Amino acid sequence: MPGVLEIRDLHKRFDSHHVIKGFSLDVVEQTLSCLVGPNGAGKTTLIDLISGRLKPSEGSVRFYDDELTGLSENEIAHRGIGRKFQIPAVFKNLSVRENLEVAYSHEVNPLRNMFKFGNAKMRARLDEVSTLVALQNRLQVEAGLLSHGETQWLEIGMLLMQEPRLLLLDEPIAGMTEVEIEKTARLLKEIKRSATLIVVEHDMGFVREIADVVTVMHMGTLLAQGRIDEIEANPRVREVYLGTEEEAA
Template identity: 65%
Template sequence: MSGLLEIKNLSKSFDTTKVINDFSMTVDEGTICCLVGPNGAGKTTTIDLITGRVKPTSGKIIFVGDDITGEDEHVIARAGIGRKFQVPAVLRDMTVRQNLEVAYSRETNPFRNLFRFRRAGLKKKFDEVAAIAGLARRLDVLAGNLSHGETQWLEIGMVLMQEPRLMLMDEPIAGMTEGEIEKTAHIFKELRKTSTLIVVEHDMGFVREIADVVTVMHMGSLLAQGSISEIEANQRVRDVYLGEQEAA
Protein backbone atom coordinates (compact mmCIF):
# COMPACT_ATOMS: atom_id res chain seq x y z
CA MET A 1 0.00 0.00 0.00
CA SER A 2 1.09 3.55 -0.68
CA GLY A 3 0.09 6.81 1.00
CA LEU A 4 -2.82 8.21 -0.96
CA LEU A 5 -3.49 11.25 1.24
CA GLU A 6 -0.98 13.02 3.48
CA ILE A 7 -1.96 15.78 5.89
CA LYS A 8 1.07 17.63 7.23
CA ASN A 9 0.98 19.98 10.24
CA LEU A 10 -2.46 21.28 9.34
CA SER A 11 -3.89 24.19 11.33
CA LYS A 12 -7.05 26.24 11.04
CA SER A 13 -8.15 29.22 13.08
CA PHE A 14 -11.43 31.10 13.00
CA ASP A 15 -10.65 34.59 14.31
CA THR A 16 -8.73 33.86 17.51
CA THR A 17 -10.02 30.30 17.97
CA LYS A 18 -7.77 27.49 16.73
CA VAL A 19 -9.95 24.50 15.78
CA ILE A 20 -7.25 22.41 14.03
CA ASN A 21 -3.86 22.43 15.71
CA ASP A 22 -0.79 21.01 13.91
CA PHE A 23 -2.73 17.92 12.80
CA SER A 24 -0.99 15.27 10.67
CA MET A 25 -2.07 11.90 9.32
CA THR A 26 -1.49 9.58 6.36
CA VAL A 27 -4.21 7.50 4.70
CA ASP A 28 -3.06 4.44 2.75
CA GLU A 29 -4.77 3.45 -0.46
CA GLY A 30 -7.35 0.69 -0.23
CA THR A 31 -8.15 1.23 3.45
CA ILE A 32 -11.01 2.52 5.57
CA CYS A 33 -9.77 5.14 8.04
CA CYS A 34 -12.28 6.09 10.73
CA LEU A 35 -11.87 9.57 12.18
CA VAL A 36 -13.26 9.66 15.71
CA GLY A 37 -13.19 11.92 18.76
CA PRO A 38 -15.39 13.92 21.12
CA ASN A 39 -17.75 16.57 19.80
CA GLY A 40 -15.75 19.64 18.83
CA ALA A 41 -12.56 17.66 18.22
CA GLY A 42 -12.26 19.06 14.67
CA LYS A 43 -13.32 16.02 12.62
CA THR A 44 -15.75 17.72 10.24
CA THR A 45 -13.48 20.76 9.92
CA THR A 46 -10.69 18.40 8.82
CA ILE A 47 -13.01 17.01 6.12
CA ASP A 48 -13.89 20.58 5.11
CA LEU A 49 -10.16 21.36 4.75
CA ILE A 50 -9.48 18.26 2.65
CA THR A 51 -12.31 19.07 0.25
CA GLY A 52 -11.51 22.79 -0.05
CA ARG A 53 -14.73 23.91 1.61
CA VAL A 54 -12.54 25.69 4.19
CA LYS A 55 -9.01 27.02 3.61
CA PRO A 56 -6.26 26.14 6.10
CA THR A 57 -4.32 28.68 8.11
CA SER A 58 -1.13 26.64 7.67
CA GLY A 59 0.06 23.16 6.77
CA LYS A 60 -0.21 21.01 3.65
CA ILE A 61 -2.60 18.49 2.12
CA ILE A 62 -1.03 16.13 -0.44
CA PHE A 63 -3.23 13.88 -2.60
CA VAL A 64 -1.59 11.31 -4.91
CA GLY A 65 1.63 13.32 -4.68
CA ASP A 66 0.02 16.65 -5.62
CA ASP A 67 -0.30 19.60 -3.26
CA ILE A 68 -4.03 20.44 -3.13
CA THR A 69 -3.79 22.78 -0.13
CA GLY A 70 -6.30 25.61 -0.44
CA GLU A 71 -7.59 24.58 -3.88
CA ASP A 72 -11.24 25.24 -4.73
CA GLU A 73 -13.81 22.51 -4.11
CA HIS A 74 -14.42 21.73 -7.79
CA VAL A 75 -10.69 21.34 -8.44
CA ILE A 76 -10.33 18.89 -5.56
CA ALA A 77 -13.43 16.97 -6.65
CA ARG A 78 -12.03 16.59 -10.17
CA ALA A 79 -8.74 15.39 -8.70
CA GLY A 80 -10.64 12.37 -7.32
CA ILE A 81 -12.00 13.24 -3.87
CA GLY A 82 -15.74 12.74 -3.28
CA ARG A 83 -17.74 13.66 -0.19
CA LYS A 84 -20.95 12.48 1.42
CA PHE A 85 -22.40 14.99 3.88
CA GLN A 86 -24.10 14.11 7.15
CA VAL A 87 -27.42 15.40 5.80
CA PRO A 88 -28.00 13.78 2.37
CA ALA A 89 -28.08 16.23 -0.53
CA VAL A 90 -30.39 14.39 -2.94
CA LEU A 91 -32.92 15.76 -5.41
CA ARG A 92 -36.15 14.66 -3.75
CA ASP A 93 -38.43 15.38 -6.72
CA MET A 94 -36.35 13.20 -9.05
CA THR A 95 -36.11 9.41 -9.20
CA VAL A 96 -33.18 7.40 -7.91
CA ARG A 97 -32.10 6.84 -11.53
CA GLN A 98 -32.21 10.56 -12.32
CA ASN A 99 -30.24 11.42 -9.18
CA LEU A 100 -27.48 9.01 -10.20
CA GLU A 101 -27.46 10.40 -13.74
CA VAL A 102 -27.18 13.99 -12.48
CA ALA A 103 -24.34 12.98 -10.14
CA TYR A 104 -22.39 11.56 -13.07
CA SER A 105 -22.76 14.74 -15.08
CA ARG A 106 -19.74 16.98 -15.38
CA GLU A 107 -20.96 19.24 -18.20
CA THR A 108 -23.12 22.31 -17.63
CA ASN A 109 -24.94 21.61 -20.93
CA PRO A 110 -27.75 19.07 -20.23
CA PHE A 111 -27.66 17.71 -23.81
CA ARG A 112 -23.95 16.91 -23.53
CA ASN A 113 -24.67 15.20 -20.22
CA LEU A 114 -27.36 13.07 -21.87
CA PHE A 115 -25.05 11.88 -24.65
CA ARG A 116 -22.14 11.38 -22.27
CA PHE A 117 -24.23 9.19 -20.00
CA ARG A 118 -25.28 7.01 -22.94
CA ARG A 119 -21.75 6.31 -24.10
CA ALA A 120 -20.61 2.70 -24.26
CA GLY A 121 -19.78 1.22 -20.88
CA LEU A 122 -21.62 3.80 -18.80
CA LYS A 123 -24.75 1.67 -18.39
CA LYS A 124 -22.57 -1.03 -16.87
CA LYS A 125 -21.16 1.48 -14.38
CA PHE A 126 -24.65 2.72 -13.55
CA ASP A 127 -25.85 -0.84 -12.86
CA GLU A 128 -22.78 -1.57 -10.71
CA VAL A 129 -23.30 1.55 -8.58
CA ALA A 130 -27.02 0.86 -8.15
CA ALA A 131 -26.20 -2.69 -7.04
CA ILE A 132 -23.52 -1.59 -4.55
CA ALA A 133 -25.90 0.99 -3.08
CA GLY A 134 -28.63 -1.65 -2.78
CA LEU A 135 -31.01 0.38 -4.95
CA ALA A 136 -31.20 -1.69 -8.14
CA ARG A 137 -34.91 -2.34 -7.55
CA ARG A 138 -35.67 1.23 -6.51
CA LEU A 139 -34.44 3.12 -9.58
CA ASP A 140 -37.85 4.52 -10.58
CA VAL A 141 -38.83 5.59 -7.05
CA LEU A 142 -38.77 9.30 -6.23
CA ALA A 143 -35.90 10.10 -3.87
CA GLY A 144 -38.38 11.86 -1.59
CA ASN A 145 -40.18 8.54 -1.05
CA LEU A 146 -37.09 6.62 0.10
CA SER A 147 -36.49 5.57 3.70
CA HIS A 148 -33.80 7.37 5.66
CA GLY A 149 -31.32 4.55 5.09
CA GLU A 150 -32.09 4.37 1.37
CA THR A 151 -31.58 8.13 1.08
CA GLN A 152 -28.13 7.77 2.67
CA TRP A 153 -27.29 4.93 0.27
CA LEU A 154 -28.46 7.00 -2.69
CA GLU A 155 -26.04 9.78 -1.80
CA ILE A 156 -23.26 7.20 -1.47
CA GLY A 157 -24.21 6.04 -4.98
CA MET A 158 -24.15 9.63 -6.22
CA VAL A 159 -20.63 10.06 -4.88
CA LEU A 160 -19.60 6.77 -6.53
CA MET A 161 -20.91 8.00 -9.90
CA GLN A 162 -18.22 10.70 -9.73
CA GLU A 163 -15.56 7.93 -9.75
CA PRO A 164 -13.61 9.18 -6.73
CA ARG A 165 -10.37 7.62 -5.63
CA LEU A 166 -10.95 8.87 -2.07
CA MET A 167 -14.41 9.02 -0.46
CA LEU A 168 -15.12 11.12 2.64
CA MET A 169 -18.15 10.10 4.73
CA ASP A 170 -19.48 12.35 7.50
CA GLU A 171 -21.52 10.33 10.06
CA PRO A 172 -23.07 8.06 7.41
CA ILE A 173 -25.20 5.95 9.80
CA ALA A 174 -26.79 8.75 11.83
CA GLY A 175 -30.47 7.95 12.38
CA MET A 176 -30.30 4.47 10.84
CA THR A 177 -31.94 1.31 12.17
CA GLU A 178 -29.79 -1.65 13.21
CA GLY A 179 -30.61 -3.42 9.95
CA GLU A 180 -29.66 -0.35 7.90
CA ILE A 181 -26.38 -0.01 9.82
CA GLU A 182 -25.53 -3.64 9.09
CA LYS A 183 -26.23 -3.14 5.38
CA THR A 184 -24.16 0.08 5.35
CA ALA A 185 -21.21 -1.81 6.84
CA HIS A 186 -21.51 -4.32 3.98
CA ILE A 187 -21.63 -1.47 1.43
CA PHE A 188 -18.48 0.09 2.88
CA LYS A 189 -16.61 -3.20 2.70
CA GLU A 190 -17.56 -3.39 -0.99
CA LEU A 191 -16.41 0.20 -1.54
CA ARG A 192 -13.00 -0.63 -0.09
CA LYS A 193 -12.35 -2.85 -3.14
CA THR A 194 -12.20 0.15 -5.47
CA SER A 195 -11.89 3.24 -3.26
CA THR A 196 -10.23 4.54 -0.11
CA LEU A 197 -12.52 5.87 2.62
CA ILE A 198 -12.26 8.36 5.47
CA VAL A 199 -15.29 7.95 7.72
CA VAL A 200 -16.22 10.39 10.49
CA GLU A 201 -18.25 8.39 12.99
CA HIS A 202 -19.32 8.33 16.66
CA ASP A 203 -20.73 4.80 16.75
CA MET A 204 -17.81 2.67 17.95
CA GLY A 205 -19.67 -0.54 17.15
CA PHE A 206 -19.79 0.49 13.49
CA VAL A 207 -16.15 1.59 13.65
CA ARG A 208 -15.14 -1.84 14.98
CA GLU A 209 -16.97 -3.44 12.07
CA ILE A 210 -15.40 -1.48 9.21
CA ALA A 211 -12.14 0.25 10.25
CA ASP A 212 -8.68 -0.73 9.07
CA VAL A 213 -7.21 2.29 10.87
CA VAL A 214 -8.73 4.50 13.56
CA THR A 215 -7.52 8.09 13.94
CA VAL A 216 -8.54 9.81 17.19
CA MET A 217 -8.71 13.60 17.35
CA HIS A 218 -8.90 15.75 20.48
CA MET A 219 -9.08 19.55 20.53
CA GLY A 220 -7.95 19.76 16.91
CA SER A 221 -4.87 17.57 17.34
CA LEU A 222 -3.94 13.94 16.77
CA LEU A 223 -4.42 11.96 19.97
CA ALA A 224 -3.75 8.44 18.64
CA GLN A 225 -3.81 6.32 15.51
CA GLY A 226 -3.80 2.56 15.02
CA SER A 227 -5.97 -0.52 14.72
CA ILE A 228 -9.23 -0.69 16.65
CA SER A 229 -7.66 -3.03 19.21
CA GLU A 230 -4.73 -0.63 19.71
CA ILE A 231 -7.07 2.33 20.10
CA GLU A 232 -9.31 0.56 22.61
CA ALA A 233 -6.25 -0.41 24.67
CA ASN A 234 -4.85 3.15 24.66
CA GLN A 235 -5.39 4.66 28.11
CA ARG A 236 -5.25 8.25 26.89
CA VAL A 237 -7.99 7.50 24.36
CA ARG A 238 -10.08 5.79 27.04
CA ASP A 239 -9.71 8.78 29.33
CA VAL A 240 -10.56 11.37 26.67
CA TYR A 241 -13.06 9.64 24.39
CA LEU A 242 -14.07 6.07 25.12
CA GLY A 243 -14.64 6.82 28.81
CA GLU A 244 -16.89 9.70 27.79
CA GLN A 245 -18.91 7.33 25.59
CA GLU A 246 -19.24 4.76 28.38
CA ALA A 247 -20.47 7.47 30.77
CA ALA A 248 -23.05 8.58 28.20
Protein backbone atom coordinates in the same frame (compact mmCIF):
# COMPACT_ATOMS: atom_id res chain seq x y z
CA MET B 1 0.76 -0.09 -0.01
CA PRO B 2 1.37 3.46 -1.25
CA GLY B 3 0.09 6.53 0.57
CA VAL B 4 -3.00 8.29 -0.71
CA LEU B 5 -3.23 11.29 1.58
CA GLU B 6 -0.43 13.08 3.41
CA ILE B 7 -1.37 15.81 5.89
CA ARG B 8 1.48 17.78 7.41
CA ASP B 9 1.37 20.30 10.27
CA LEU B 10 -2.15 21.46 9.42
CA HIS B 11 -3.64 24.44 11.25
CA LYS B 12 -7.01 26.15 11.04
CA ARG B 13 -7.86 29.33 12.90
CA PHE B 14 -11.13 31.22 12.99
CA ASP B 15 -10.01 34.62 14.26
CA SER B 16 -8.55 33.79 17.68
CA HIS B 17 -10.08 30.29 17.83
CA HIS B 18 -7.45 27.68 16.94
CA VAL B 19 -9.47 24.61 15.82
CA ILE B 20 -6.85 22.42 14.09
CA LYS B 21 -3.43 22.55 15.75
CA GLY B 22 -0.47 21.07 13.90
CA PHE B 23 -2.33 17.98 12.74
CA SER B 24 -0.42 15.40 10.65
CA LEU B 25 -1.70 12.14 9.19
CA ASP B 26 -0.91 9.52 6.52
CA VAL B 27 -3.71 7.51 4.90
CA VAL B 28 -2.80 4.31 3.05
CA GLU B 29 -4.40 3.25 -0.23
CA GLN B 30 -7.50 1.00 -0.11
CA THR B 31 -7.92 1.23 3.66
CA LEU B 32 -10.97 2.26 5.63
CA SER B 33 -9.98 4.79 8.28
CA CYS B 34 -12.40 5.96 10.97
CA LEU B 35 -11.96 9.42 12.44
CA VAL B 36 -13.30 9.59 15.98
CA GLY B 37 -13.15 11.90 18.96
CA PRO B 38 -15.29 13.93 21.36
CA ASN B 39 -17.69 16.54 20.01
CA GLY B 40 -15.70 19.59 19.01
CA ALA B 41 -12.47 17.66 18.47
CA GLY B 42 -12.15 19.06 14.94
CA LYS B 43 -13.19 16.02 12.89
CA THR B 44 -15.59 17.74 10.49
CA THR B 45 -13.26 20.75 10.20
CA LEU B 46 -10.48 18.38 9.13
CA ILE B 47 -12.73 16.84 6.46
CA ASP B 48 -13.66 20.36 5.32
CA LEU B 49 -9.96 21.17 4.93
CA ILE B 50 -9.24 18.02 2.92
CA SER B 51 -12.20 18.59 0.60
CA GLY B 52 -11.52 22.30 0.06
CA ARG B 53 -14.67 23.53 1.79
CA LEU B 54 -12.32 25.39 4.13
CA LYS B 55 -8.80 26.70 3.50
CA PRO B 56 -6.06 25.92 6.03
CA SER B 57 -4.29 28.68 7.91
CA GLU B 58 -1.02 26.74 7.64
CA GLY B 59 0.19 23.32 6.57
CA SER B 60 -0.03 20.94 3.64
CA VAL B 61 -2.56 18.42 2.30
CA ARG B 62 -1.21 16.22 -0.50
CA PHE B 63 -3.23 13.67 -2.48
CA TYR B 64 -1.10 11.26 -4.52
CA ASP B 65 1.69 13.88 -4.29
CA ASP B 66 -0.63 16.61 -5.62
CA GLU B 67 -0.81 19.64 -3.29
CA LEU B 68 -4.47 20.44 -2.52
CA THR B 69 -4.15 23.53 -0.35
CA GLY B 70 -5.39 26.54 -2.26
CA LEU B 71 -7.53 24.52 -4.68
CA SER B 72 -11.31 24.95 -4.88
CA GLU B 73 -13.81 22.24 -3.90
CA ASN B 74 -14.51 21.51 -7.56
CA GLU B 75 -10.82 21.21 -8.41
CA ILE B 76 -10.30 18.81 -5.51
CA ALA B 77 -13.37 16.77 -6.50
CA HIS B 78 -12.04 16.49 -10.06
CA ARG B 79 -8.81 15.05 -8.66
CA GLY B 80 -10.78 12.13 -7.25
CA ILE B 81 -11.99 13.08 -3.76
CA GLY B 82 -15.70 12.62 -3.04
CA ARG B 83 -17.37 14.16 0.02
CA LYS B 84 -20.60 13.03 1.67
CA PHE B 85 -22.18 15.24 4.33
CA GLN B 86 -24.15 13.95 7.31
CA ILE B 87 -27.44 15.19 5.80
CA PRO B 88 -27.93 13.59 2.36
CA ALA B 89 -27.93 15.95 -0.62
CA VAL B 90 -30.04 14.26 -3.31
CA PHE B 91 -32.52 15.65 -5.83
CA LYS B 92 -35.76 14.56 -4.16
CA ASN B 93 -37.95 15.28 -7.20
CA LEU B 94 -35.82 13.12 -9.49
CA SER B 95 -35.81 9.33 -9.67
CA VAL B 96 -32.94 7.23 -8.33
CA ARG B 97 -31.80 6.67 -11.91
CA GLU B 98 -31.88 10.39 -12.70
CA ASN B 99 -29.91 11.22 -9.55
CA LEU B 100 -27.19 8.77 -10.56
CA GLU B 101 -27.18 10.10 -14.13
CA VAL B 102 -26.86 13.68 -12.92
CA ALA B 103 -23.96 12.69 -10.66
CA TYR B 104 -22.19 11.07 -13.59
CA SER B 105 -22.61 14.01 -15.96
CA HIS B 106 -22.29 16.87 -13.40
CA GLU B 107 -25.28 18.47 -15.20
CA VAL B 108 -28.58 19.05 -13.38
CA ASN B 109 -30.58 20.15 -16.46
CA PRO B 110 -32.41 16.99 -17.73
CA LEU B 111 -32.69 18.35 -21.29
CA ARG B 112 -28.94 18.78 -21.57
CA ASN B 113 -28.41 15.36 -20.06
CA MET B 114 -30.52 13.69 -22.77
CA PHE B 115 -27.51 13.84 -25.10
CA LYS B 116 -25.22 12.18 -22.57
CA PHE B 117 -27.30 9.35 -21.15
CA GLY B 118 -26.94 7.13 -24.21
CA ASN B 119 -23.29 6.74 -23.30
CA ALA B 120 -22.51 3.02 -22.94
CA LYS B 121 -19.87 3.71 -20.27
CA MET B 122 -22.39 5.69 -18.23
CA ARG B 123 -25.00 2.90 -18.49
CA ALA B 124 -22.48 0.31 -17.39
CA ARG B 125 -21.40 2.46 -14.45
CA LEU B 126 -25.02 3.08 -13.44
CA ASP B 127 -25.76 -0.65 -13.47
CA GLU B 128 -22.63 -1.38 -11.43
CA VAL B 129 -23.23 1.35 -8.85
CA SER B 130 -26.97 0.80 -8.42
CA THR B 131 -26.30 -2.88 -7.74
CA LEU B 132 -23.50 -2.07 -5.30
CA VAL B 133 -25.74 0.26 -3.25
CA ALA B 134 -28.68 -2.19 -3.50
CA LEU B 135 -30.93 0.23 -5.41
CA GLN B 136 -31.03 -1.63 -8.73
CA ASN B 137 -34.73 -2.39 -8.18
CA ARG B 138 -35.53 1.16 -7.11
CA LEU B 139 -34.24 3.08 -10.13
CA GLN B 140 -37.65 4.46 -11.13
CA VAL B 141 -38.60 5.53 -7.59
CA GLU B 142 -38.58 9.24 -6.80
CA ALA B 143 -35.71 9.94 -4.40
CA GLY B 144 -38.03 11.77 -1.99
CA LEU B 145 -39.92 8.51 -1.41
CA LEU B 146 -36.88 6.49 -0.35
CA SER B 147 -36.30 5.37 3.22
CA HIS B 148 -33.62 7.19 5.21
CA GLY B 149 -31.12 4.38 4.66
CA GLU B 150 -31.85 4.20 0.95
CA THR B 151 -31.34 7.96 0.67
CA GLN B 152 -27.93 7.64 2.32
CA TRP B 153 -27.00 4.82 -0.07
CA LEU B 154 -28.18 6.86 -3.04
CA GLU B 155 -25.88 9.72 -2.08
CA ILE B 156 -22.97 7.30 -1.71
CA GLY B 157 -23.93 5.93 -5.14
CA MET B 158 -23.88 9.44 -6.58
CA LEU B 159 -20.31 9.82 -5.33
CA LEU B 160 -19.35 6.45 -6.78
CA MET B 161 -20.69 7.44 -10.21
CA GLN B 162 -17.75 9.86 -10.36
CA GLU B 163 -15.27 7.04 -9.63
CA PRO B 164 -13.48 8.77 -6.73
CA ARG B 165 -10.21 7.41 -5.41
CA LEU B 166 -10.91 8.78 -1.89
CA LEU B 167 -14.32 9.04 -0.20
CA LEU B 168 -14.90 11.26 2.84
CA LEU B 169 -18.06 10.22 4.70
CA ASP B 170 -19.45 12.20 7.65
CA GLU B 171 -21.52 9.98 9.98
CA PRO B 172 -23.02 7.82 7.20
CA ILE B 173 -25.19 5.71 9.55
CA ALA B 174 -26.81 8.55 11.52
CA GLY B 175 -30.52 7.79 11.93
CA MET B 176 -30.32 4.29 10.40
CA THR B 177 -31.98 1.12 11.65
CA GLU B 178 -29.85 -1.83 12.75
CA VAL B 179 -30.56 -3.62 9.46
CA GLU B 180 -29.56 -0.53 7.47
CA ILE B 181 -26.38 -0.19 9.53
CA GLU B 182 -25.42 -3.78 8.74
CA LYS B 183 -26.00 -3.19 5.03
CA THR B 184 -23.94 0.00 5.16
CA ALA B 185 -21.03 -1.84 6.81
CA ARG B 186 -21.06 -4.39 3.99
CA LEU B 187 -21.29 -1.61 1.40
CA LEU B 188 -18.29 0.31 2.75
CA LYS B 189 -16.19 -2.87 2.91
CA GLU B 190 -17.04 -3.55 -0.73
CA ILE B 191 -16.17 0.01 -1.77
CA LYS B 192 -12.78 -0.42 -0.08
CA ARG B 193 -11.88 -2.97 -2.75
CA SER B 194 -11.44 -0.15 -5.27
CA ALA B 195 -11.14 3.08 -3.25
CA THR B 196 -9.91 4.54 0.03
CA LEU B 197 -12.35 5.76 2.69
CA ILE B 198 -12.20 8.12 5.65
CA VAL B 199 -15.32 7.89 7.82
CA VAL B 200 -16.20 10.31 10.63
CA GLU B 201 -18.20 8.30 13.13
CA HIS B 202 -19.42 8.33 16.74
CA ASP B 203 -20.86 4.81 16.88
CA MET B 204 -17.95 2.76 18.20
CA GLY B 205 -19.74 -0.50 17.47
CA PHE B 206 -19.84 0.47 13.80
CA VAL B 207 -16.21 1.62 13.94
CA ARG B 208 -15.26 -1.74 15.44
CA GLU B 209 -17.02 -3.48 12.55
CA ILE B 210 -15.51 -1.56 9.62
CA ALA B 211 -12.24 0.16 10.53
CA ASP B 212 -8.79 -0.90 9.41
CA VAL B 213 -7.32 2.12 11.18
CA VAL B 214 -8.82 4.37 13.86
CA THR B 215 -7.61 7.95 14.22
CA VAL B 216 -8.57 9.74 17.43
CA MET B 217 -8.72 13.54 17.49
CA HIS B 218 -8.84 15.70 20.59
CA MET B 219 -8.92 19.50 20.68
CA GLY B 220 -7.67 19.77 17.11
CA THR B 221 -4.71 17.42 17.52
CA LEU B 222 -3.92 13.78 16.80
CA LEU B 223 -4.37 11.92 20.07
CA ALA B 224 -3.84 8.33 18.90
CA GLN B 225 -3.91 6.10 15.85
CA GLY B 226 -3.98 2.33 15.42
CA ARG B 227 -6.16 -0.75 15.26
CA ILE B 228 -9.42 -0.62 17.19
CA ASP B 229 -8.11 -2.95 19.91
CA GLU B 230 -5.09 -0.68 20.41
CA ILE B 231 -7.30 2.40 20.57
CA GLU B 232 -9.71 0.88 23.08
CA ALA B 233 -6.81 -0.14 25.31
CA ASN B 234 -5.13 3.28 25.16
CA PRO B 235 -5.45 4.92 28.62
CA ARG B 236 -5.17 8.44 27.17
CA VAL B 237 -8.07 7.77 24.78
CA ARG B 238 -10.14 6.30 27.61
CA GLU B 239 -9.45 9.39 29.71
CA VAL B 240 -10.63 11.75 26.97
CA TYR B 241 -13.74 9.72 26.16
CA LEU B 242 -14.68 9.53 29.83
CA GLY B 243 -14.79 13.32 29.78
CA THR B 244 -12.15 13.95 32.39
CA GLU B 245 -10.68 16.72 30.28
CA GLU B 246 -12.33 19.78 28.84
CA GLU B 247 -13.43 19.27 25.23
CA ALA B 248 -12.71 21.75 22.45
CA ALA B 249 -15.55 23.93 21.25
